Amino acid sequence: MNVNMSLARAVADAVLYEGYLLYPYRASSQKNQSRWQFGILGPPGAMETGTGEDAGMFADCLLGPGSDGGLTLHLRFLQLQSRTAEKADDAGIFRPVEELTIGSARWLSWDEAVEQETVLGPFPLVHLLNGDEPLVLPVDIPAGEDVEQLNDDAGRAAGRLVRRRRALHGEVTLSATAADGGLVRLRVSVANTAGPAAEPPDRQDAIARSFIGAHILLDLKGADFLSLLDPPDRARAAAASCTQHRCWPVLAGPEGQTDVLLLSPIILYDHPAVAPESSVALFDSTEIDEILTLRVLTLTDEEKAEARATDPRAAAIIDQCEAMSPEELQQLHGILRNPHAVEFPEPPGGITGAEGDPAAWWTPESEALVQPHLDAVLINGVPVARGSRVRVNPSRRADAQDLFFAGQTGRVTSVHFDVDGSTHVGLVLEQDPAADLHEGYGRSFYYAPEELEPLDDGRGNPQ
Secondary structure, three states: OOHHHHHHHHHHHHHHHOOOOOOOOOOOOHHHOOOOOOOOEOOOOHHHHOOOOOOEEEEEEEEOOOOOOEEEEEEEEEEEEEEEEEEEOOOOOEEEEOEEEEOOEEEEOEEEEEEEEEEEEEEEHHHHHHOOOOEEEEEEEOOEEEEEEEEOOOOOEEEEEEEEEOOEEEEEEEEEEEEHHHEEEEEEEEEEOOOOOOOOOOHHHHHHOOEEEEEEEEEEEOOOEEOOOOOOHHHHHHHHOOOEEOOEEEEOOOOOOOOEEEEEOOOOOOOOOOOOOOOOOOOOOOOOHHHHHHHHHOOOHHHHHHHHHHOHHHHHHHHHHHOOOHHHHHHOOOOOOOOOOOOOOOOHHHOOOOOOOOOOOOOHHHHHOOOOOOOOEEEOOEEEOOOOEEEEOOOOOOOHHHHHOOOOEEEEEEEEEOOOOOEEEEEEEOOOOOHHHHHHHOOOEEEOHHHEEEOEOOOOOEO
16 A cells, blocks of 8 residues: 555544544443434435435545556445343343453443445556546445353353444446546546335335445546635636536645545545544544543543443444553644744744744734734835725635635624734624624634635725
8 A cells, every 4th residue: 555545544433433433432322322423325225205314425536647657545444343242130131231341341232333444446547538427436334243252150141242333235326528628527426325224214224225435535646636615727617617416536645646536424534544643543533632641531431341342343442542651642732733844934013032942032012013903014015004995815725614604705803913924814794794892802714815806906996
């Protein structure tokens, strides 16, 4: 496996288990009563009956010129595994129970999951381009049943765990067409093609026949993927013509690499990475690792015991958090990392501090020189300050909320310079009926100067 794919797979693993089990990692917790997470492909008809989710997902992606390469597709997902705890009675007959205790060990009846990965290809790009019909590839995951016998201290069979998996059936469809500028538009579709259920479907039946956490890694040889978040000028029209449904393509692997693409059911930016400070898979990347780890450590012994009995992955979280050294806990506190690695600019007012310490120039006197309501920043040669009108053009690093405001106009409320050398322009949106109210309370949206287009000449005269 190449290095780029290894780094992309680390992010894909986080996507695969995002929301799998939430703090406090116990089956009795209300938030863990209704599962599962992102990227669920339900059986056909489940969405229409309200018992499951949409059966399909697809995304268009752009490839650079060159048709001599090959494409390999990795479809990754979880398959539900129903774990039933069974207790042996005096006659040696096993009967299902909600909870099984043998000595100091404890198990709950619970739905686990098994990782699955189907590798398809490699497929020559020239064949995809010249094919009259899309390439349809079946995906079949067999049903299964495993029995784990549990003995007491005397070696007698006191219980067992029965794990059952339903068969999964789906298909992947690939099609390629020529796009403007000698580019190639590739569409990747995944669909759950499970047949009708033996009985009227319910939620449990639907999820048992679903692809859970489904996502795709595309590995390309002999050509390059192009970013849809920040396409080069020559590809902007082609990128705008691409569409997606329930997944989003982002460049994966290290910065600068263009041979791996992740089709993710979670909104990500290009070249996402798992922070090296994040050492435990907590299944909740919307939270802060340090907070979750400390909360795990505050659980009572009984709560920890229930979490361990709920799921082996929950048990691993408890064990890893308890085994952390003081140094490892301190590492979770975070780190200041400059993603752009630029020279630190000259501090405001010419004030300098200790050599090698960019934050040391701060003093109460220097703070008095900072006036966000009066400061200005040059954008395309135009001084932009409080009162200036601008149009919003969010960059590829913008979050989802910022992207919603693309193309809207705003009125600048402040300009801020931070100690990392970045500039932040605060504004309110003119289309927002509550703009004046937000400005009065000091609530603004913040954008980098390169995300804004001046609409006046700095003196209030329209451009």
